[in-house]
Amino acid sequence: MPDLAAGHLHEIHAGEEDRAAAMAFALSAIRAGNGKAPAETPAETLAEPLFLVRWRSGSCPAVLCGEGLAMLGLAPARLVIVEAGNELELLRAGLEAARCPGVGAILLETRGRLAGYDLTASRRLALAAERTRGRVIVLRIAAAPRPSAAQTRWSVAGAPSVPLAADAPGWPAIDVELLRRRDGPAGGRWRLEWDAEQGSFRETGDETAIPGTVVALSSLRTGAAGGRSFDPRAA
């Protein structure tokens, strides 16, 4: 699965009800990209702030929960929330943050069509990200994909989780689909599940087989013709 590389612009599309899944995917990508354990010292937490640019109000106002962020392994102290009043302010603030060296990642949380986000605006963001080696992620909630300069475009939705004991909802599980990719073939769906031990999302279905339970089948059939055993050395 390709990652959301630093120095590029990425788009994540999600439905209205899947915004938490999309946010979790973006945050885990940011965290994985840092390649280090969650910051413990205050100096380190402030060293690389994460800018979240969002609307000031919406039809369903929701705020990020610090404890929920901490559970995803992201120190809430790193987060700087910028509330823009309109679309233009949002894009301007995002661009300015993207141009600033020392900002770890920029998340633009948008909803709806976002008319101002066109090829030019996204190209500006992509160039700024390239220059500062930051990671710019545009969350597009309830929006149709439009042409843009993004490196990758994803679609994220919540997925049924593996129940815990007593039919409790399990760890976060999301379905991601790679809609577009600039430097390679697009397509591909993954079911990601939260791995509480590693503190990251993990693809399901790639668990290594538990050794010793099943004997692997031989590639050559023995005793196939007329009940005689087939000796490879004799062949």
Added chain:
Amino acid sequence: MRLAAVDARAQALGLGPGMALADARARCPGLATLPHDPDADRGELDRLVAGMACLTPMAAADPPDGIVLDITGCAHLLGGERELAGRAAELAGYTVRHALADNAAAARALARYGTRRGQGGEDVHALPVAALELPGPALVALRCAGLYRIGDLARRPMAGLAARFGEAAVAGLRRLLGETAAPIAPHAAPVPIRAEARFAEPIARTDDVLDVIEDLLVRLERDMAARRIGGRRFVATLCRSDGARRRLAVETGQPVRDPATVMRLMRERIETLADPLDPGFGFDAIVLAVPRAEPLGTRQIELDRAEASGDSVAALIDRLGVRLGAEHVLRMAPRDRHLPEKAQALVPAATQDRGFSPPFAFRGGAGGGAARPARCPDDGPHPNPSPEAEDLSASCFDLAPVPRPLYLLDPPQPVMVVAGVPDGPPQRFRWRGKLHEVRLAEGPERIAAEWWRARGGHLPGGAGPTRDYYRIEDGAGRRYWMFRSGLFEERPNPRWYLHGLFP
């Protein structure tokens, strides 16, 4: 628990500072007490010292509860020493005791240990040895040696006293007698940081105004560098020739004195003005002041410019704060509260500093919807609306023992729920006109209302409804956090709210 200070009536009853509270209560059951607040005492003392500036420029605080005034050459202006003392007592507004002496240490000792209470003419030699303010054992030793008065000590050779009672006794004695200096550190009102430019011909172009502001900033930078401070708030006042004044104010998250940084903010401020600068017939004076300043030392520039990234982020926060309003550039701060939506607050990012932590302060009403904590629509009345800034004491977000959602809906959304009585998990619910079948559920996690905050909250039903939280997953694989506001025994038909979204 001991008494720190008592009033005159308590003193008449035989109570005094240092007495155990239980003893005092036993002696006087109707005793009214308040917790001791040394910080407030210090602040009040500073205020009094500043108020004494009309009597003498040399006024100093004498902690914990005294003021020393150097009235050399000042008394005749007010008609004499007695009048000056009366005036000082009037200014202080408290019950005060004063004494006049040739040096500060003697005046202090006379005011605190003298018997004639400001009548004047008392001699330092008649004071008890307690006036030396020595530690307890040394005082006992002095009394054991038959030395009760300062005069007894003053007659004896100093070398012997130092050998027996320590250096401190002799030093204190010499100060009292005026043999060594007892200097005071007078309170000096800080000189305001401001610069102004006046023009023979009024200027009208915005660019010229900005150039002048830059010149003034360069001047102030020198002034601030000499004092080792940096400005947190810069106010430029443009005086128009017809008398109208226009103020441009910018604030920074870190103390700065670099003119270029402040100029960027000033330009941003002028660009975002709701009504543009109207020069009229021109501005004939520009005044630049720094009403708020904080210590800022000189800093070493790193060779690899590692320092630059932190600075640029602070500058970015300032810039966005000037453009969008400081209350819209926020950081998350944990709070020492119990209810999930109140356990965190969004505070302006510019108020959170690295080196030191100033008290968090919310600007009244400026917080918008987000800075104010969410309030459940039927939480019931809050009889005790406390200021929100009080409990930003928690230092970090603890990892909750149970999963918490990533998004909190603010306010919680009412939903229609079919659930088992009395505390079964929801089986299906309707939110925004869409029916969700619940596949998995966990709960309840019971979170009680904050009964200790409400008046009468300890009475049954006095604190507001108890919440039962459930973590559920619907058939489409989305996880929600919802709660029932109130138990069935608390209210007949409790309502349900959707409060959070899990990833």
